[in-house]
Amino acid sequence: MILITGGAGYIGSHVAKQLLEQDRDIIVIDNLSTGFQRTIDTLQKIKKFDFINLDLNDFEKVVEVFEKYNIETVIHFAAFSQVGESMQNPMKYYMNNTVNTTHLVKCTSVYGVKKFIFSSTAATYGEPTLKGSEQTITEEFDTEPINPYGKSKLMSELVIKDEAKVNKDFKYCIFRYFNVAGADIHYEREELLPRVGEAHDPETHLIPLVVKTALGKRDAISIFGEEYDTPDGTCIRDYIHVDDLADAHIKAIDYLDENESDTFNCGYGYGYSVKEIIDSVKNTMKCDFKVIKGERREGDPSTLVSDNTKIKEKMKWKPKYNDLGLIIKSAYEWEKNLK
Numbered sequence: 608m609i610l611i612t613g614g615a616g617y618i619g620s621h622v623a624k625q626l627l628e629q630d631r632d633i634i635v636i637d638n639l640s641t642g643f644q645r646t647i648d649t650l651q652k653i654k655k656f657d658f659i660n661l662d663l664n665d666f667e668k669v670v671e672v673f674e675k676y677n678i679e680t681v682i683h684f685a686a687f688s689q690v691g692e693s694m695q696n697p698m699k700y701y702m703n704n705t706v707n708t709t710h711l712v713k714c715t716s717v718y719g720v721k722k723f724i725f726s727s728t729a730a731t732y733g734e735p736t737l738k739g740s741e742q743t744i745t746e747e748f749d750t751e752p753i754n755p756y757g758k759s760k761l762m763s764e765l766v767i768k769d770e771a772k773v774n775k776d777f778k779y780c781i782f783r784y785f786n787v788a789g790a791d792i793h794y795e796r797e798e799l800l801p802r803v804g805e806a807h808d809p810e811t812h813l814i815p816l817v818v819k820t821a822l823g824k825r826d827a828i829s830i831f832g833e834e835y836d837t838p839d840g841t842c843i844r845d846y847i848h849v850d851d852l853a854d855a856h857i858k859a860i861d862y863l864d865e866n867e868s869d870t871f872n873c874g875y876g877y878g879y880s881v882k883e884i885i886d887s888v889k890n891t892m893k894c895d896f897k898v899i900k901g902e903r904r905e906g907d908p909s910t911l912v913s914d915n916t917k918i919k920e921k922m923k924w925k926p927k928y929n930d931l932g933l934i935i936k937s938a939y940e941w942e943k944n945l946k
């Protein structure tokens with residue numbers, strides 16, 4: 608049995624979807640604070656599973672889940688993920704992200720769970736300084752997070768690693784995500800119709816915001832800073848399709864049967880600027896909309912691009928949707944039908 612925490616959220620729901628399509632047995636825990644019941648209902652149509660509406664801070668109830676089910680793998684997504692909010696309310700992040708992860712890791716040890724797959728972030732690297740000819744960030748870079756969100760995730764990584772040092776039956780796979788985007792690649796009568804996708808409240812991420820603007824749900828998109836040290840002056844990010852990212856998690860389940868615990872970057876290894884994303888939405892969706900010049904956002908590094916050599920070589924991970932047009936189209940089709 609595979610336990611997914613945060614399975615009603617953006618990335619968790621894509622992993623759940625892929626596992627259900629492979630007819631695997633899963634249980635989902637989610638407190639629906641940022642995830643949605645409608646996402647659970649959609650997933651139940653692929654294959655029935657037990658959904659437990661539960662906050663991970665309810666330690667007694669979490670223990671009951673481990674008592675009841677024979678859990679072999681935990682895939683842990685449940686967390687808060689807004690950098691700005693974490694600066695305003697750090698305790699919210701340390702309690703939910705670090706304390707609850709620590710308790711979950713303790714349960715895995717007590718109940719003999721063999722594999723722990725953890726959703727971490729490129730925010731653990733902070734503002735990496737690229738030296739000489741370096742263009743991308745490897746897993747060996749120093750981890751110096753600059754906000755409580757990144758720190759809460761890095762501390763969770765350390766907890767997981769320490770448990771693995773003393774518990775030889777416990778293996779982990781930590782994924783450091785770069786910029787996750789797009790929605791379920793699912794076709795009906797040859798039309799792209801995502802069943803699950805991204806929905807944050809408030810939305811802060813670039814691609815969903817640009818797509819909302821293209822759909823007329825917002826008046827304009829604001830570019831946060833045009834004087835960065837990049838070719839067009841706007842920030843560069845490595846956008847990875849959520850279904851490719853989900854596939855890495857599924858691969859990790861079997862990978863850990865044969866291999867040692869490890870940490871992997873998840874990205875495509877090349878980046879696009881904010882202006883390139885905006886132009887690409889205009890071109891792909893054949894539309895125009897208002898773009899305004901905004902202030903820099905505090906804590907935004909100019910360039911964040913992964914070196915993905917390790918995950919490709921060790922895990923044999925092969926991206927299938929590394930096509931910016933498809934990322935944007937799937938995000939657009941999902942957003943179009945989002946109430």
Ligand code: UFG
Nearest residue numbers: 688728729730811812813816829830831842844881904907
């Ligand atoms: N941006 C704009 N206008 C907007 C929104 C964003 O110009 O309205 C810019 C941002 O300044 C940034 C880029 O678009 O340069 C991407 O911003 P996102 O908010 O989409 O993503 P981030 O790169 O800030 O954050 C992502 C993840 C975080 C993770 C971080 C790692 O969402 O969870 O990468 O640095 F922590």
